[in-house]
Amino acid sequence: MGAQRRTTAPPTGVRAYSSRPLDAPKPTPERKKVTVNTIHRLHQKRTPITVVTAYDYPTGMIVDRGQCDICLVGDSFAMVALGYESTASLTMDEMLHHCRATARGCKKAFKVADLPMGTYQLSPEQALASSFRVIKEGHMEAVKMEGGAEIAESVRRITQAGIPVMGHIGLTPQHEHALGGFRVQGKTAKKAEKVLTDALALQAAGCFSLVIECVPGPVAAKITSLLNIPTIGIGAGPDTSGQVLVIQDMLGVFDRFMPKFCKIYGQFGTAMSQAIHQYVTEVQDRTFPDPQQHTYPMASEEELEEWLRVIEHYKEK
Known part of the structure; x- marks a missing residue:
């Protein structure tokens, strides 16, 4: 069966799609509108x-x-x-x-x-x-x-x-x-x-x-x-x-x-370049995405096993 996998839905606020719009900006309550x-x-x-x-x-x-x-x-x-x-x-x-x-x-x-x-x-x-x-x-x-x-x-x-x-x-x-x-x-x-x-x-x-x-x-x-x-x-x-x-x-x-x-x-230009370079490195050495932190699970362990049975006749490349 393997290790128990997380079955709960992602916490509220986690973006399930990378292009989802950001929330509307929240104005600072104590600051009045500048006119x-x-x-x-x-x-x-x-x-x-x-x-x-x-x-x-x-x-x-x-x-x-x-x-x-x-x-x-x-x-x-x-x-x-x-x-x-x-x-x-x-x-x-x-x-x-x-x-x-x-x-x-x-x-x-x-x-x-x-x-x-x-x-x-x-x-x-x-x-x-x-x-x-x-x-x-x-x-x-x-x-x-x-x-x-x-x-x-x-x-x-x-x-x-x-x-x-x-x-x-x-x-x-x-x-x-x-x-x-x-x-x-x-x-x-x-x-x-x-x-x-x-x-x-x-x-x-x-x-x-x-x-x-x-x-x-x-x-x-x-x-x-x-x-x-x-x-x-x-x-x-x-x-x-x-x-x-x-x-x-x-x-x-x-x-x-x-x-x-x-x-x-x-020095935001340097910081952004360094961040992108780190991302490129982690993708290339397969440390990103992390299977636990950045990956969505199946609905349950049973659904995973059913999925594996469904695809038994498919051949891997």
Whole structure:
């Protein structure tokens, strides 16, 4: 007869099929939903605002569980998730697909999404139509737009329609070719003044906050002090109203050049590669799956014996 085999059903919560959907994220009970008003209150209290990017259901959940104030579906996922050379290749349909996935995982943080290049530059009407799509189809709560005074009219049109807009000045990746590449902006007095005038124009147009990217610390600090809305820095020093990082960069997912401003908080790329290598090794040496821990039994010992009788006439290879 052999050793007695386990006959009970798998415990509740064990996934009997590897593609079964995960349970819905459980919001932290004590944490209230972050809104645009929450962001304003944090700014008034001089509490630093935290922003991290997310691009799908699991990263949306992770950002939420990490207690971030703002979850940004940035067009940077074109490079870090889709493998494009730049953000310019990203389409609106791709953005909406990732927005919806992120929104399903992120329930508490304020959700903001980039308008992809080419979806808002033609006219204020185009910008408004694109923004409506991001809110209605992408389930986001605000949009982010790159540019300065030249997009102020579009920002005004969108905010008048009731959609919050986060601006983005300094280094604007969608304009990398016009800027001559990914370069620090505002390093001279004249260029720094241009960043300031862009910030003031976007504030006047109705932006609820501004991302300031790759600008010297003293310039970002002064701009922050002159504005009535919060600034979110990335490569702009410690004196902005908050900070933003790309999740793959901060978690060390990629073994590649990192900008000076990025701090790596983990080595997840190495850890994931090591885990997969261990899996490959265990499959090859047949230590995984374990017959007791990872294998389902027959309904009973009698059913196993019946099965063996049923297949007696089959020949093994």
